[in-house]
Amino acid sequence: MKTISRRKILKVLGAGGALSSLGLAGCASQGVVSGKAAAKIVVVGGGFGGATCAKYLKRFDSNLEVTLVEQNRQYTTCPGSNWVLGGLRGMGDITHGYGDLNSRYGVKVVHDTVTAIEPGQRRVVLAGGQSLSYDRLVVSPGIDFRWEEIEGYDASVAEKIPHAWKAGPQTKLLYDQLRAMPDGGTVLMAIPGNPFRCPPGPYERASMIAHYLKTNKPKSKILMLDTKDAFSKKGLFEAGWAALYPGMIEWVPGSSGGKVERVDAATRTVYAQSGMDQHKADVLNIIPPQRAGQLAQIAGLTNEGGWCPVNQQTFESTIHPGIHVIGDSSIAGAMPKSGHSANSQAKMTAAAIVAMLKDLPVISPSHVNTCYSLIGPDYGITVAAVYRLGDDGAIAGVKGAGGVSPTDVPQQFRTQEARYAEGWYASITQDSFR
Ligand SMILES: Cc1cc2nc3c(=O)[nH]c(=O)nc-3n(C[C@H](O)[C@H](O)[C@H](O)COP(=O)(O)OP(=O)(O)OC[C@H]3O[C@@H](n4cnc5c(N)ncnc54)[C@H](O)[C@@H]3O)c2cc1C
The missing domain is CATH 3.50.50.60 (FAD/NAD(P)-binding domain)
Structure with missing residues (x-):
């Protein structure tokens, strides 16, 4: 070619x-x-x-x-859905219609x-x-979702214990459960291995839930059980958590028993590492492995x-x-x-x-990707990369292009990145839906 x-x-x-x-x-x-x-x-x-x-x-x-x-007649974006959980946005702010694709460009839309x-x-x-x-x-x-991977967690259980990894009613369900939780409660998140949709997404979610809890239920905790031993922008997230939510978020890597294998919906208990570790929580957010x-x-x-x-x-x-x-x-x-x-x-x-x-x-082709994450309303971080097609036919990152936000920067820099995150959301949804 x-x-x-x-x-x-x-x-x-x-x-x-x-x-x-x-x-x-x-x-x-x-x-x-x-x-x-x-x-x-x-x-x-x-x-x-x-x-x-x-x-x-x-x-x-x-x-x-x-x-x-x-x-669906309307599309609710996953980007921004963590901000809804944190109370920074409403569902209406992340919901888009298809009218412009028809009226402005002549795309025929069939629901x-x-x-x-x-x-x-x-x-x-x-x-x-x-x-x-x-x-x-x-x-x-x-x-x-690979429903077969976590015993006791399937599409019908997800109607009570949300994954919220497709935005819409699932986001609302998790939002309502967080609002109903007593102060001093525990929110437990189960996080899958790679590859999955939005690598930094679970960690932004923990941050946004922490923001809500700090403001409204400060005695509460977040326990993240992760299948992996590392994650996107890990150093930046951990620095942000230490600065904004000291002692509130605990992250357990896969090698220390983080991989969730079974869920008991009736008692809101999860079992990790072949049943050896069990954790009970007030709110469960199970993000299953994907396909x-x-x-x-x-x-x-x-x-x-x-x-x-x-x-x-x-x-x-x-x-x-x-x-x-x-x-x-x-x-x-x-x-x-x-x-x-x-x-x-x-x-x-x-x-x-x-x-x-x-x-x-x-x-x-030349491609680009940028993923902003909000750790707090005025605390943003980012990862960006440029990609080209390699001689082997696979898309590869261009060395020296992009990177993650620097560490050791003044608060003003994080505030600016938070504003860029909002600007990114406005421009990507404009480019995709209007
Ligand atoms: C919490 C969270 C936060 C995220 N934040 C970001 C972010 O900040 N930045 C970012 O870049 N990405 C983010 N993402 C990832 C992003 O949402 C996805 O990567 C993106 O939506 C993928 O687009 P897509 O077109 O492949 O799939 P989707 O956006 O899921 O679109 C698929 C569409 O296909 C429709 N559909 C499926 N099957 C059928 C069928 N049989 N007939 C008709 N219609 C069908 C569905 O209804 C849906 O509307 C986030 C994801 C999550 C979960």
């Missing part, structure tokens, strides 16, 4: 008008594939990956017929659940009975590890050609499973699809 330079990618991503640099302006004006009717692209899943991809497909070629299928994909017929089947044909399909169904979204599994897009192998230049499935898998479900080299990654992959995939439909060279 031919590749072209990073400068040209940036031009494409910077403005729809720069499509001429790739020869894609011709697509926009003609809107046809080889003299045939406009190509039909179906995008399944209206999260950070799918919504962004649908929008940018139309921006790159306004004459494409783009249909976004999303099962239904895709129950099957028929790659041979190039068709998706909807729960409502309709089926949609496509020339290319983009799938961004997020994650699902690609259920649709990816049903459609046979996953490998034995439960995630979707793709050509990391185009995000086209290596199992089913013609189907692109982006976002958390995909195996994207060194990129973490984040909303920012999904957004970046979505744009590169949209550019690749438009190029492929016109039989033009596919650009060699």
Whole structure:
């Protein structure tokens, strides 16, 4: 496959008008594939990956017929959901509709659940009975849980003991339980091994819960039982916890009995390390191990590890050609499973699809990811990275680009990063949904 330079990618991503640099302006004006009717692209899943991809497909070629299928009428973002738990935001602040994708860009939005994909017929089947044909399909169904991994914890138990790892009613359930907990209570979080959605997410969550407890129930404690021995931005989080919440948060690594193996919902007790350690808590937040979204599994897009192998230049499935898998479900080299990654992959995939439909060279992608975390309302930290496609076909981090927030900086620096976190949220949701 031919590749072209990073400068040209940036031009494409910077403005729809720069499509001429790739020869894609011709697509926009003609809107046809080889003299045939406009190509039909179906995008399944209206999260950070799918919504962004649908929008940018139309921006790159306004004459494409783009249909976004999303099962919910509104999307509640996981980014910001920890801030809701901390009392810094309301649910309305993190909930977005799809109206702009239709009115501003002409994306057709269908609210239904895709129950099957028929790659041979190039068709998706909807729960409502309709089926949609496509020339290319983009799938961004997020994650699902490996319910079999923690005894006693499944989808029905999660209705009482939340994971809150898909934002919405689960966030509200955990929020309500934290508000109902007595002062002096214990909140227990169980944290999975890698890979999982949002590596710094559990630790930001502990921070935001600690902020709420410090303000409202200061005798309370947070116990984090982790499958891992290390985690994203660990030094920065621990320094922040020591500064803001001394003695409130205890983190237990996997090697010291942190891996949760069983949950007894009736007594709100968890068992770790083959039943040797048991912990009872007032509020339990169990984040189970994860795999690609259920649709990816049903459609046979996953490998034995439960995630979707793709050509990391185009995000086209290596199992089913013609189907692109982006976002958390995909195996994207060194990129973490984040909303920012999904957004970046979505744009590169949209550019690749438009190029492929016109039989033009596919650009060699450059990606970016930034994950801000709030430890307190005025205490932000960040990790950022730039990624390129390596010669081996895998996406790898660019050495010397990005990094984590410095240590030993004045409070003013942390305050500024907290404001940047809010700015990041505003701009990524603008870019994905409006
Ligand atoms: C607590 C928490 C905090 C986070 N904070 C951040 C952060 O600060 N920054 C960041 O970059 N990332 C963050 N993330 C990660 C981010 O939320 C995910 O990486 C991102 O949502 C992945 O996007 P996606 O498109 O792959 O999946 P999703 O956003 O989950 O979207 C999948 C969509 O597909 C739909 N869908 C699934 N199956 C079907 C079907 N069969 N038919 C129709 N529709 C379907 C779903 O309804 C959903 O809307 C956080 C995650 C959590 C849990």
